[in-house]
Amino acid sequence: MLGWDRTALITRADDPLPDTFHDAYDRLVTRRSLHEPVAYIVGQREFYGRPFTVTPAVLIPRPETELMVDTVLRLLPADAFVRLVDVGTGSGAIALTLAAERPQWHVEATDISSEALRVALRNAEALGVRGRVTFLEGDLLAPTMGMFDAIVSNPPYVPLRDAAGVHPTVRDHEPHVALFGGEDGRALPQRLMVEAVPRLTPGGLFVMEFGDGQEADTVANATAAGLQVIEVLDDLQGIARTLVARRQ
Secondary structure (H helix, E strand, O other): OOOOOHHHHHHOOOOOOOOOHHHHHHHHHHHHHOOOOHHHHHOEEEEOOEEEEOOOOOOOOOHHHHHHHHHHHHHOOOOOOOEEEEEOOOOOHHHHHHHHHOOOOEEEEEEOOHHHHHHHHHHHHHHOOHHHEEEEEOOOOOOOOOOEEEEEEOOOOEOHHHHHHOOHHHHOOOOHHHHEOOOOOOHHHHHHHHHHHHHEEEEEEEEEEOOOOOHHHHHHHHHHHOEEEEEEEEOOOOOEEEEEEEEO
């Protein structure tokens, strides 16, 4: 509300507040009491050490998704040209972070939501990577062309049948198109894996986040689609979270 950083908060704590402060601050507190995420209230969330603009048009980036970024950076060459696509980019957190970390790579980012892509474009410009990221609107890989060295995605995987049990902070405010992956949460990720195989170069990398309790089905579906599963990584809570595979 005041535009202060942490230092100003400490050194100016006794400064008189503007007359309009209390009413405006109370309105923000009321929004939070109705379970609106803090990230939407302040309009920003940090991901991989960088600030990302977020709006109700995009999913709020989660710390566990940074595991995907770590994995891709670890497994792909840093000093070579890599063509990579982030499917369902949302705010652009994954795609733009990879572009920022690896200047020699070219990153494409798809999303079915034009509003989400507008947010991602704003973030690309703010992070100075707009010239190395191509944004495409459409379903999964449909708007892309050619082959990729890597396909990464944090797709919608929450089961629609579990919606009633999802916390109101998430269920009532974050975009359902980015949350729910069909009745059992598996349909859309499975379709992505099937689409991904013929679009990967031989040995191409596939990295995808999935939900709690979905490990066995995700591995089985990946294998059936023609992917060779390399590893499944746990998040910081010890929950199986990230599929790492290659095209056979």
